[in-house]
Amino acid sequence: MCAKVKYGIWNVQEPEMSAVNALVQAGYAPLAAMVLASRGLTDREQAHKYLACDEPLLDPFLMTDMDKAVRRVRQALDRGETIAVFGDYDVDGITATCLLTDFLRRRGASCVSYIPGRLEEGYGLNDIALRQLAAQGVRLVVTVDCGITAVSEARLCRELGMDLVITDHHECKDTLPQAAAVVDPHRPDGGYPHKNLSGVGVAFKLAAAIHGDQSRILEDYADLVCLGTVADVMPLQTENRTFVTRGLQSLSHTRRPGLAALMAESGCDTAHLSVSSIGFTLAPRINAAGRMGQIDLAVELFLTQDPQRASQLARQLCELNRQRQAVESEIYQQALSMLPQGQPPEAIVLADESWHQGVVGIVASRIAEEFACPAFLICLDGDHGKASSRSHGGFNLFASLTALSPLLESYGGHELAAGFTISRENIPEFRRQMCALAAGYFNDDVPRTALDIDCSIPPELMTIPNIASLSVLEPCGNGCPKPVFMMKNLTIERVSMVGGGRHMRLRLRQGRHCLGAICFSATAETFSIQPGDVVDAAFTPQINEFRGDRTVQMNIIDIRPSCSAPCSPACSGYHALREDRLTAALASQLLPDRATLAMIWRYLAAAAAPSVRESPLCLCRKIVRQTSKPLSLGQLLTALDIFRDAGLLQVQRQHKDILIHLTPGPGKADLNKSQTMLRLTRALHSGREDAPEAPPNATATKES
Secondary structure (H helix, E strand, C coil), X not given: CCCCCCCCEEEECCCCHHHHHHHHHCXXXXXXXXXXXXCCCCCHHHHHHHHCCCCCCCCHHHCCCHHHHHHHHHHHHHHCCEEEEECCCCHHHHHHHHHHHHHHHHCCCEEEEECCCCCCCCCCCCHHHHHHHHHCCEEEEEECCCCCCCHHHHHHHHHCCCEEEEECCCCCCCCCCCCCEEECXXXXXXCCCCCCCCHHHHHHHHHHHHHCCHHHHHHHHHHHHHHHHHHCCCCCCCHHHHHHHHHXXXXXXXXXXXXXXXXHHHCCCXXXXXXXXXXXXXXXXXXXXXXXXXXXXXXXHHHCCCHHHHHHHHHHHHHHHHHHHHHHHHHHHHHHHHCCCCCCCCCEEEEECCCCCCCHHHHHHHHHHHHCCCEEEEEEECCEEEEEEECCCCCCHHHHHHXXXXXEEEEEECCCEEEEEXXXXXXXXHHHHHHHHHHHHHCCCCCCCEEEECEECCHHHXXXXXXXXXXXXXXXXXXXXXXXXXXXXXXXEEEEEECCCCEEEEEEEECCEEEEEEECCCCHHHHCCCCCCEEEEEEEEEEEEECCEEEEEEEEEEEEECCCCCEECCCHHHHHHHCCCCCHHHHHHHCCCHHHHHHHHHHHHHHCCCEEEECHHHHHHHHHHHHCXXXXXXXXXXXXXXXXXXXXXXXXXXXXXXXXXXXXXXXXXXXXXXXHHHHHHHHHHHHCCCCCCCCCCCEEECCC
């Protein structure tokens, strides 16, 4: 069988051994040195700068308008004006709201916090909220994690007699809101060198600028800045590494009763807190408040000083998260039951009246990953629907929604995640056109997903000391990812299921080395593998502890068939052939000789029973593995077209796979008369007068 590769391309780096040796001499363990060298770090100084977690923080006043923001907030403090901190309902927005609210209240401010309801109001400033705040006597609104595109809302603030200070970290549009201050590191006229601060990071900078002692403010709020930075997947570089490192230390002995209670209730080990602890344990529970329409619970959790109340809130958030998981599972099962029978669609567009708007985005992400295509889930309400969508394989959601905007009432987002509203009657046409767009995108056989791998390693490097040495890379996350390694030519000895059948455990062998591996949320059917297969594995290493026993384990990311010869995913020449823009150089790369045609035909003839269904790249790797002969994806697809022209087989696209069915016919076919072969030889002839008309004796038979 052939593993169904999750990533079409594995970008495997090859570290320079001179750099590895230099880093080992500088004190880094061999495996850590290989990772650092693979990432382009060649000496101790570069490695230290990359990994540094104690870099001095930059002056907040380097941000454009920070001086104006500080002046206006201080003025409000001096005058005793009521200030509203207006945030967002995700972890970044909640922590930013609570940080600035707590900071201002400590300085004696009359300060209220406002986070719009995800389901009722949606993201960002809105008219109803601003009128409500004005009626409460608010004279200054300070946004956190939102506001950079609020041009009309800024105008309304002025009409209502309120000043507006915007702090945000999202990309700016051509027109900035007219406000007392607009603080955003992405401002085109800004001088702040670090563009990748989170929303809570910018809020921290404002508090630090008002206070004047940045170190003191970090001491007070590192835990909140860390939570928002990690949850919003900011690159863990420069200042963000300092924020997260200090924040993890602060979280381990936090003075906030709410955070202490949440960690205890969710089972966080405070002695071993990590970025993963935040991403997989704390952040989902905090986000559950916004997703399930009870955002006030999360805000109160961060601001309360009452340990008993903190425990109650933590229990409620954990219960909300369980409810969110149950709702998510129900929507997921409903969505699966609604998928069309037979081959999966090129894009999944589903709608239902009962779905929860706060949860469908998670389900869309899961479905997009599972079915390897963009997914659009629409929550219907009367004649209209509100949708969340997630991409796959680089399919640009925002561009596709723009192309179909005549069918939409509104839309927004970016390439990988987007939302829109749509009339119920337009959904069928939207589905048809979106599937057509996706089909055009995915139908060119280009592998659309890529996995970056630090390096290939032999099994003898998989030791506990070597893996423990990788802790020097922490904190790991976006911008400084966990190391990913590849190991080649592993024989699958055993496959078993654990975790109630949800996860796959493998026993892999290379020579005398035997390794245990775990693959989460996968089965043998998912990867289409079985004992005896020889595979390459991409994985992150980990030390598994069970009943006091420490062992090395591979956390599998992807599996593919091993190849004993080059197998290139390149198929640009094949696209040129299909689009009638073939050059002599490209034709020479594609034109298969007799041996190549025979090799491919023999494989298909032996495997077809009665047909072969594979992803094109998987089929290519499988042929190379069996024959030990080099082959590119473009050459394989060209050969299939030649056989099809000669009436030897039929090729049908089925989602990301191709279905090949051998057809009955004469025992021998003249491949020289194939239209594909003739086009190739004509292109060669146009570039070289002495080019052959076709490979000699280009024939194939059922018995070849």
